[in-house]
Amino acid sequence: QVQLVESGGGLVQSGASLRLSCAASGRTVTRLTMAWFRQTPGKDREFVTGISWSGGNTYYADSVKGRFTISRDNFKNTLYLQMNSLKPEDTAVYYCAARPSLYNSYYANEYGYWGQGIQVTVSS
Numbered sequence: 001q002v003q004l005v006e007s008g009g010g011l012v013q014s015g016a017s018l019r020l021s022c023a024a025s026g027r028t029v030t031r032l033t034m035a036w037f038r039q040t041p042g043k044d045r046e047f048v049t050g051i052s053w054s055g056g057n058t059y060y061a062d063s064v065k066g067r068f069t070i071s072r073d074n075f076k077n078t079l080y081l082q083m084n085s086l087k088p089e090d091t092a093v094y095y096c097a098a099r100p101s102l103y104n105s106y107y108a109n110e111y112g113y114w115g116q117g118i119q120v121t122v123s124s
Contacts, residue, residue: 001026002113004096009118016086016122022079022096022115033101034072034079035059037108038092039117045095049081050104059104064090086122093117 008020020036035050049070050059058070069082079096095118097111105111 004115006118020081047106
């Protein structure tokens with residue numbers, strides 16, 4: 001089992017930056033592909049960015065490409081999301097997710113482990 005706990009969310013103004021962290025426990029994350037998803041009321045959870053177990057491959061939704069950066073520290077069992085140039089449309093609950101696979105997936109139902117979610121609100 002893997003437990004995931006997000007931190008670092010909050011309320012910021014448009015154009016600001018935030019860094020989310022996701023601390024994993026229960027087992028090593030070395031062989032887990034990890035990702036960030038986000039969700040707004042009434043909408044499905046959407047893929048934001050993913051990273052391979054080694055950190056060598058990253059994947060981004062077009063809406064965040066060039067503004068968000070995903071990274072991981074396997075020694076600390078922690079996943080990060082650096083969010084720059086935030087926009088009001090980035091407002092959502094952000095979830096950390098993991099799957100015991102070497103391959104990325106853009107689909108929420110293919111991830112078996114989830115954090116509780118953390119609110120990010122960007123005001124205009």
